[in-house]
Amino acid sequence: MDLSLTDEQEAFRDLARDFLEREAVPHRMQWDHDESVDLAIIPKMAELGFFGLTIPEEHGGVGGDYVTYSIAMEELGRADSALRGIVSVSSGLVGKSILFHGTDEQKQEWLPQLAAATKLGCFGLTEPGTGSDAGNLTSRAVRDGSDWVIDGRKLFITNGTWADVALVFARTSDDGPRGVTAFLVPTGSPGFEAREIKNKLGLRGQATAELFLDGVRLPDSARLGEVGQGFKIAMGTLDKGRLAVASGCVGIVQGCLEASVAYATQRTQFGKPIASFQLVQDLIADISLDADAARLLAWRCADLIDRGEPYGVAASKAKLFASEAAVRAANNAIQVHGGAGYVDDFPVAKYLRDARVMTLYEGTSQIQKLLIGRAETGISAFG
Ligand code: COS
Numbered sequence: 001m002d003l004s005l006t007d008e009q010e011a012f013r014d015l016a017r018d019f020l021e022r023e024a025v026p027h028r029m030q031w032d033h034d035e036s037v038d039l040a041i042i043p044k045m046a047e048l049g050f051f052g053l054t055i056p057e058e059h060g061g062v063g064g065d066y067v068t069y070s071i072a073m074e075e076l077g078r079a080d081s082a083l084r085g086i087v088s089v090s091s092g093l094v095g096k097s098i099l100f101h102g103t104d105e106q107k108q109e110w111l112p113q114l115a116a117a118t119k120l121g122c123f124g125l126t127e128p129g130t131g132s133d134a135g136n137l138t139s140r141a142v143r144d145g146s147d148w149v150i151d152g153r154k155l156f157i158t159n160g161t162w163a164d165v166a167l168v169f170a171r172t173s174d175d176g177p178r179g180v181t182a183f184l185v186p187t188g189s190p191g192f193e194a195r196e197i198k199n200k201l202g203l204r205g206q207a208t209a210e211l212f213l214d215g216v217r218l219p220d221s222a223r224l225g226e227v228g229q230g231f232k233i234a235m236g237t238l239d240k241g242r243l244a245v246a247s248g249c250v251g252i253v254q255g256c257l258e259a260s261v262a263y264a265t266q267r268t269q270f271g272k273p274i275a276s277f278q279l280v281q282d283l284i285a286d287i288s289l290d291a292d293a294a295r296l297l298a299w300r301c302a303d304l305i306d307r308g309e310p311y312g313v314a315a316s317k318a319k320l321f322a323s324e325a326a327v328r329a330a331n332n333a334i335q336v337h338g339g340a341g342y343v344d345d346f347p348v349a350k351y352l353r354d355a356r357v358m359t360l361y362e363g364t365s366q367i368q369k370l371l372i373g374r375a376e377t378g379i380s381a382f383g
Contacts, residue, residue, distance in 0.1 A: 001300060003296075003299070012068055013071045013075060016050070017075050019045075019048055020079035021079070023041055023044060024041065024083060025079050025080075028082075028347070029344050029350065031080070031204075031205035032205055032350055033204075035198060036205060036207070043117060045083070049062040050091075051091040052091070053072055053091070054066060054069050055096075055099060059108075059112060059115065060115040060116060061091075061095075062115070065302070066240075070298050073087075073251070074251040074254065078254050080205060080354075081202070081248055081251075082203050082206040082354070085159075085203060085206045085248075086158070086206055088241065089158045089159050089241075090114055090121045090159055090163070091114050091117075094121030094122065094123055094167045097234075097237045100233075101182070101224050101225040102184075106184060120164055121159065122157050122165075122187075122211075123166075123167050123237075124157055124168040124169060125137070126155050126157070127154055131364075132363070132367050135177030135180065135231050137152075137169060137180060138152065138171060139152020139154065139170040141172050144217070147217050147218060147219055149217050149218075150168060150215075151216075153212055153213070156208055156210075157194070157208065157209050157210070157211050158206055159207055160196070160207055162207045163187050164187055166187055166192070166194075168213065169181070169231070170183060170230070172227055175228070177231035177232075180231040181225075182225055182230040183222050183224060185218060189217070191215045192211070192213055192216050193212040193214070194210070196208070197209060201353050202356055203354055203357055238362055238363060240315070242362050242363060243301045243302060243305070243318060243319070245358055246294065246301070246315070246318035246319045246322035247302075247322070249319075249322035249325065250291065250298055250322055252329065252351050252358075253294055253325050255351055256348060257291050257329070257333075259351075260287060260332070260336040260337070263336060263337050264280050264336055267340075274336075283336050287329045290325035290329050291325075293321065294318070294325045294326075297314070301318045312371070313371065313372060316363070316368040319362065319363065320369065323355070324359055327352070327356060327358070327359060329355075330351040330352035331352060333348040334348050334349065
């Protein structure tokens with residue numbers, strides 16, 4: 001693996017950072033307090049290519065490799081994880097599922113709009129009774145003539161109240177994970193309702209919703225992939241999603257490092273900058289190490305995808321390490337800031353709040369460990 005970035009990758013990082021420093025960083029605390037980012041930033045982000053990365057140009061995207069995608073997610077995570085989540089769910093989880101499993105018509109209908117962010121997508125897998133055990137979901141799709149009728153509920157759905165299309169996984173037979181089928185549900189469909197979940201610990205700038213599907217009727221052309229393939233579509237998509245989460249967490253750790261160095265070099269105690277104290281340097285060294293290690297794991301995964309190699313376990317390792325590192329780094333950064341880190345005058349409290357969900361969603365740390373353990377031993381702990 002070549003660890004040097006290409007000129008194009010460096011240029012994209014500069015462009016992304018410059019844009020986010022101007023358009024997101026000055027507003028992120030306000031958005032956090034308002035419990036919504038200013039949606040006017042979405043088309044501007046799309047113009048820069050955030051939503052079109054890794055979607056081929058023929059489908060309206062800007063193409064690009066997964067290392068560039070990882071860099072984009074890192075910059076978004078450094079600026080505001082709420083923005084990172086909006087992009088990686090809409091164009092990552094939903095766009096990529098359509099790209100790899102959609103019919104030509106579905107690709108034509110949705111991909112150019114998702115890449116341009118004129119439409120947003122949400123990913124409806126998790127349910128009130130089904131989190132880690134995703135193959136056991138209970139929302140149901142039943143055939144009625146040539147249509148499907150879907151009933152069920154989905155919980156903690158990022159973009160839920162903003163999305164134009166929901167990728168919904170529903171049970172079409174009682175055959176465990178093999179009885180799940182995916183559907184592209186326009187959110188304006190009769191019987192579809194999204195209710196926003198407020199008062200989250202973090203990621204307050206992004207819409208998180210509960211979805212209610214009550215007799216939602218769809219033509220068979222709304223089915224994504226084959227009947228019974230839904231679980232595989234979800235798991236394959238989540239492998240790439242885990243890279244996006246990992247990379248966003250790298251951005252959080254990087255942001256914690258920059259904030260801690262800036263604070264520790266200007267704050268004086270006992271007549272000197274606190275950066276001169278060994279125990280403060282110990283905290284900063286740990287954050288710096290976490291940034292490097294998490295970034296290398298994320299880039300290793302991105303590089304495997306770019307080279308067409310298997311990457312699922314690498315994605316689990318990157319997601320596991322980077323999400324735990326983000327919580328650890330944010331906690332260390334608050335320690336460096338002392339009382340100042342406990343209020344929102346500095347970004348580190350928000351980093352901690354945003355980081356906390358990263359060890360939970362898109363597969364908890366425990367699920368990632370069991371996936372890694374299964375790969376190492378050949379024995380599944382889930383059966
Ligand atoms: N890519 C493609 N196919 C996959 C896959 C992947 N990453 N992982 C599993 N599959 C396939 C398997 O190959 C198997 O196919 P066959 O029926 O042809 O054998 C099928 O899916 C069932 O796989 P498995 O037996 O591994 O399913 P399990 O129920 O054991 O999976 C875990 C258990 C825990 C791994 C899975 O449910 C999981 O990842 N849970 C976490 C869910 C999650 O991340 N939720 C967050 C939602 S988004 S916030």
